[in-house]
Amino acid sequence: MGRTGNGRRVCALGVAGVLAGTVLVGCGDDGDGAGGASATSSTGAREQGTRAVRSAYDKTAEEDTAKVKLRVRTSAQGASQTANGQGVVDLDDGDSVMTLTAQGQRIEQRVIDQVLYQKPPKGQAPGGKPWIRIDLRKVAAQQGTDDRSMSDPAQSAAYAKAITDKDVTKKGTATIDGVKTTHYRVSVDVAELPNGDTLRKQVGPTLPMDVWLDDEGRMRRQQIDMTIKTPEATQRSSTDASSAPEKITVRTVMDFTDFGTEVEADEPPAGQVTDMTGKALEQGKKRS
Template identity: 85%
Template sequence: MGRAGYGRRVCALGVTGVLAGTMLAGCGDDGGTGDDARGSSAKPGAGAQEQGTRAVRSAYDKTAEEDTARVKLRVQTSAQGASESANGQGAVDLDDGDSVMTLTVRGQRIEQRVVDQVLYQKMPKGQAPGGKPWIKIDLGKVADRQGTGDQSMSDPARSAAYAKAITDKDVTRKGTATVDGVRTTHYRVSVDVAELPGGDTLRRQVGPALPMDVWLDDEGRMRRQQIDMTLKAPPSEQRSSADASSSPQKVTVRTVMEFTDFGTELEADAPPAGQVTDMTGKALEQGKQGKGRS
């Protein structure tokens, strides 16, 4: 896959965090924002704006050249005035997308691996279905069922697809910030969802634009990426007529990833098959029901 796979890897991490924050946890109280950029917002001229666009477009390739990295993940999911946070840390292979992480959700620790686009999670004792410690979800199959192939938000866009969807008017330099002791430049990006593969489906899920912030170090590598999504959850067809007129529920998801220690060692192996319950069918069923209500 090489350098072009970095966009897929970043989004795969985001998806696993979303799964932890929504499928496995519920809603509680958490007020973090995940955005601590400092420095004055700049209003660059045309030349500076073009330079910023080039920097953002090339950041995926420059980061992928490092092969592996340590990663910190934070996902905040909010709905109906309540929010839930999931935090994780581990390592990611910047070439093939494999990762090993530990998530903390509602005070409980979940061991997580992504191997060959398959998500594995070791649930807290007594909480895994089927009497086995691990569950798995094939992210590629879920993406295919959603109709967006391997470049959707569930097995999402390669960096090349993001680059094509970013123009000079979509990138704004916001200033500088220190990320884990490293000086970075902060850019705000608005990705035109219609320009991404599977754009029609994505547009129904997240709207016309995908807000994204990136923090790049002096070598042009990604040190932090933040993606904000607002997902529409249509009312169920089974609701009463009194409820049918209610507006669709919106769920906001903020995913923040930070990258350090490029070149770190990583071994990501799938758990023994006898210890795993396959939840892919359940995920596909939920996706089909949601699609039928859209």
């Protein structure tokens, strides 16, 4: 994998494909954060939490890589589906190798230099080849975002530096995979995210994000909850009797363990890959 040469990048991972390109932001340093009787101690605790979240990108970046477990629960019209994933991720450049399972189907996924490769169950990939390929940079460009925004941790890190004391609240402690962590809730200003104006129309002005941080200031768990208006609902006439917005709720939880583990992300042989970038761009135009 190619390195960016910037060791102070971290904690953003473009999880594309079946996981809808979830962009993860946040993490932090373990702060005291316990509320005191006085306003001064309460303010001090809140400031500690804010510093923790701001500094966590750098602290986690120092570990370079990690194993990751992912759970995405999607609910709409009274029904829900859950996708699970596990694998390894390069916290510096966003490369990853994962196995995803949804509705009993297993998908192998790799992200290499901002290109997504997926291997669906046998016989389900278009083009008669086992792998499909989507250039995430071209998809991001169509959406009007910086071509790095889907996988460049520096984009998210820049946002983290702008978090203020009113955005961060300490929620308590928890043990995750045998590690004691401190739980913070962060209110994410959607306008500060890549393509924020468009995203704001779909999910609203803010997103609730929870992070669990170990005593070394590294992120161990991150959870993001989104309520998304479907494009069809957004485009309906307000006079339509059936124009009540249809919504999809998505909860994404990602756990990080085994920092420093080896990541080997290799491109599939070219003869086994069907390029689906054009199809993805075509679908993107229909939704816009």
